[in-house]
Amino acid sequence: MRTRRALCASIPLIAAAAALGLAAGSAAAQGAPKLKVGLMLPYTGTYAALGTAIENGFRLHLAEQGGKLGGREVELFKVDDESDPAKATDNVNKLVKRDQVDVLVGTVHSGVAMAMAKVAKETGTLLVVPNAGADAVTGPFCSPNIVRSSFSNxxxxxxxxxxxxxxxxxxxxxxxxxxxxxxxxxxxxxxxxxxxxxxxxxxxxxxxxxxxxxxxxxxxxxxxxxxxxxxxxxxxxxxxxxxxxxxxxxxxxxxxxxxxxxxxxxxxxxxxxxxxxxxxHYGDSLNTPRDNAFRLAYAKAYKLQPDVYAVQGYDAAQILGIGLTAVKGDVAKKAEFAAAVQKARIDSPRGAFTISKAGNPVQDIYLxxxxxxxxxxxxxxxxxxxxxxxxxxxx
Structure with a gap:
């Protein structure tokens, strides 16, 4: 099957809060530029459905926050990584160098994620990994600007x-x-x-x-x-x-x-x-108030039942929001961002979890x-x- 070329159209999200006439956050009030978030996910091939679920989860939390994270309106840029490690460096550089994103979110394939982590570490770009479990991401490649919302393999x-x-x-x-x-x-x-x-x-x-x-x-x-x-x-x-x-x-x-x-x-x-x-780290029958609310909201938004990939996308946005709120939207404050995330208790549909010093979730694993x-x-x-x-x- 022939795969699609990289998707690079930017997709601005309109803040629901603005539509309702609510007061803007402090950063927005000062005229802060939009926060550029680059989604590098598989949109074709074996993992296409996983990439879509991650994006859906991310968008759901963003919508719940009125389209803003850390007081800044978010603009999304997308690249199809095609689950191909050979194309990974070129693809991530489309987001970092061409689109000049502030934050990277990706991906599913561990080999592609390793290339993303390398570029993130070299450039200092914030990276939130919403699936790929490559142990090295939060092992030898661990860094204050890299955090995972999913799991290690x-x-x-x-x-x-x-x-x-x-x-x-x-x-x-x-x-x-x-x-x-x-x-x-x-x-x-x-x-x-x-x-x-x-x-x-x-x-x-x-x-x-x-x-x-x-x-x-x-x-x-x-x-x-x-x-x-x-x-x-x-x-x-x-x-x-x-x-x-x-x-x-x-x-x-x-x-x-x-x-x-x-x-x-x-x-x-x-x-x-x-x-x-x-x-x-997730299942279909947790039956907690937090998970039930999430599942209902997801089903209403996408006419689908969420899975673990949707939860990881949702929590990627949550983690990003927690860190950015602590630094008032200033993505340059990597150490402060990491410290805030590591002190937080993430109120996830999967159950509350914390982030280790290495940037990996400390979480219950369900049978x-x-x-x-x-x-x-x-x-x-x-x-x-x-x-x-x-x-x-x-x-």
Whole structure:
């Protein structure tokens, strides 16, 4: 499928507060220029639906704030990153150098996010990562101007390693795409699983975004493990779950993974996903006042039910607003921005969380099971789990 070229049209958001005649914030009153926010997300390809959900969540919180963050009206610029690390540096520079954005928000693919983090660190541009879990973003690349609203690849994987071991499984096979997110997810799972007495007997992978799974499924069947741990997302997750069931493996070898396996994919996976166990920092049945209000607002705005990607986009805007309010909209005050964010308690639909010194959420990881096309929360796999932030000098 031919992908679209970069989307670069700027999209001004009209402040609802202004439409209602309410008083403008102090920064706006002083004639502060619009805050330029660059959204670098996948709008085509395997992760297109994820990019749209992140943008929707971001826009929802922005609308709730009257179109302003830190007292400044927001103008959005968009670039389709195509989930292609080879194009990442050029794409991010379209936003930083051409459009001269004040803030970067992106992305989904860990390889692309690493390129964004490198540019953000070199230029001092504020970067909020609304999905990509690349451990290095809040590890060796940690910086006061980089913060994540999502997770590290280690977090849900480590939590699942403990779950699988505690369920009595002794031998596991892992399968994923061969790229940063997959490698780090398997590493996190393996760390916890083997620490708790399990053994990963085989690590299988294939190039991103290849979805020809049959040969590897045959290898899994021949290995006869107690369990399989997998990392796939988007369209790849749909095909893997369906192929796993079609191969007859679902009936004999339990399949586990982080929530990306079933988030935003359940409709397409159908009955093949029923009963799957995943770990994630969000679920469909939290039933808290905060989450219920968010879900209602999202459904009204977009005629869709939100998923974890929408929550991460929403919280990216929340975090940005908290930091910018503390520095009165002055994006140059990176250290003060970081300090304010790290002191905050983020009132998220997922449940309240904090931000570590490395810039990563310290959050509950839920245990979920697919039932009636929902990722229903059935427990907490790990309470207030903090990423170890290995390599981060600030942590």
């Amino acid at each position: 280690w977090q849900p994987a480590y939590a699942m390693g403990e779950v699988v071991a505690n369920r009595g499984h002794k031998k596991a096979v892992t399968i994923t795409w061969k790229y940063a997110a997959g490698d780090e997810s398997v590493k996190g799972f393996k760390e916890a699983f083997e620490k708790n007495g399990g053994q990963v007997v085989k690590e299988l992978n294939l190039p991103f975004p290849n979805v020809e799974f049959q040969a590897l499924l045959t290898e899994i069947a021949a290995s006869k493990p107690d369990a399989v741990y997998t990392f796939f997302a988007g369209a790849g997750a749909v095909k893997f779950v369906k192929d796993y069931a079609a191969a007859g493996l679902k009936k004999t070898i339990p399949l586990y993974g982080p929530g990306f396996l079933t988030d935003g994919t359940l409709e397409a996976q159908g009955a093949d996903a029923d009963g799957l166990i995943t770990t994630m 979920r099971q697919v039932s009636a096309k929902e990722n229903k929360v059935i427990g907490v796999a790990s309470k207030a789990l903090a990423d170890p932030a290995r390599g981060c000098k600030a942590s």
